[in-house]
Amino acid sequence: MEIPYTVTARPDTGLYNAKVGIWLFLASEVMLFGGLFSAYIFLRLGATHWPHHILNVPMGLFNTMVLISSSITMVMAWSSLKMRQFSNYRKWLGITLFCGVLFLSVKSVEYKDKFHHYGIILNSGQEITGHLAMTEEEAIHSDVLKIKPDPENAGDFLFQLKSIFSKPEGEEKVLEIPKKEIRWWSNFVPKYNTYLATYFTMTGIHALHILGGLLVLGYFWGPGAALYRTNPEHLANRVEVAGLFWHFVDLVWIFLFPTLYLF
Template identity: 40%
Template sequence: MSSLIRYISRPHPITGVTNAKLGTWCFLASEVMLFGALFSAYILLRTGASSWPRGSELLSVPLATFNTLVLITSSVTMVMAWASLMMKDLSKYKRYMGFTILLALTFLVVKGFEYGHKFEHHHFPSTSTFYAIYFTLTGLHGLHVLGGVIVNTYFLLPGSKLWETEPEQFTGRIECAGLYWHFVDLVWIFLFPVLYLL
């Protein structure tokens, strides 16, 4: 059945992409609209507010800077994982993919400490509009990171069996997972200055 569907592992000669890659780009376009709407809400609420705190006074900039570096590094290891597959080296792929997952988990643990610290000081989403938008945006981003961890773990363990039968298709899948992962990274690159610095 599925073998009848064209362009699963090889790109379409005219569009130059596989089905999965086009689908991933469409999905990312919708994600841009999702976060775009949330950023717009942030701008509207902030410009309408009588006073707005400086993020750096309420949030921990060093921890966020560390987390930014962690995510950027994970994007690099993700590319390396894909590149290893392009060079037909599965064990190297597994090492880099493992690193990517570990870095993502590190990000989540640090984020968890930040949240815990806020809760200890009785700063909740209901405290102020600033905290409301902080928790909503970082929470939604955190869920995206968690989603990435689940997908990448699947491709590290059971999903990698596809390599033996359809190496081309498997490499394509990792490229798509990479596109998503870079997007999650990019969202954080916007979130960090908007929430912590401005």
């Protein structure tokens, strides 16, 4: 049995079925991320302290540029299919896939950086953040924590930019803090504070969406592209639907970037 309205529009909606389907799905996705953003607002309003510029802004900006570029290459891939330019379609979709992989790679570097960044809460309530001057294993068993504290200008754009390519300056001083003076210490993982829990939850779910999008787009770049020989318009419709999902993921990042990295 042939599935109806995969190429031609249904008379009542004026659209092919998959397009209605993807928009219904995206509407449910709006609710998913809407729920996460409302949780973010609620937690932020109730927080006594909310960190500012502790994430690497240049890296986040770079990833924003990567996703914006991938949105354009995605729409160009679909546009090429509509104009029956198959080699251009493969080229633009290939760049989109590259951008998606690049985004996830940068994200994993950011995550790794956070896993090696530590915070110490002293008995007085004072917080010291920085990088350990000893291995984690040594830190667990030692009576003293050795930490290179973050400099005052750790939130500056230029400092963060330099720290991507070289060892951060101003981290030479090593503090030795006896554990009896420490109330709590941990690396920057979700349990560290509400902000990081929110950051990892929201960006983690977003990254899973990128991964899902890459799998689908990878299929249409590879084996799925064979449909072009028999029904190019059907392939164009499939790519349009996958593209709408990709743009939506980009759109979510457009809001994640300022809320988590900038303000």
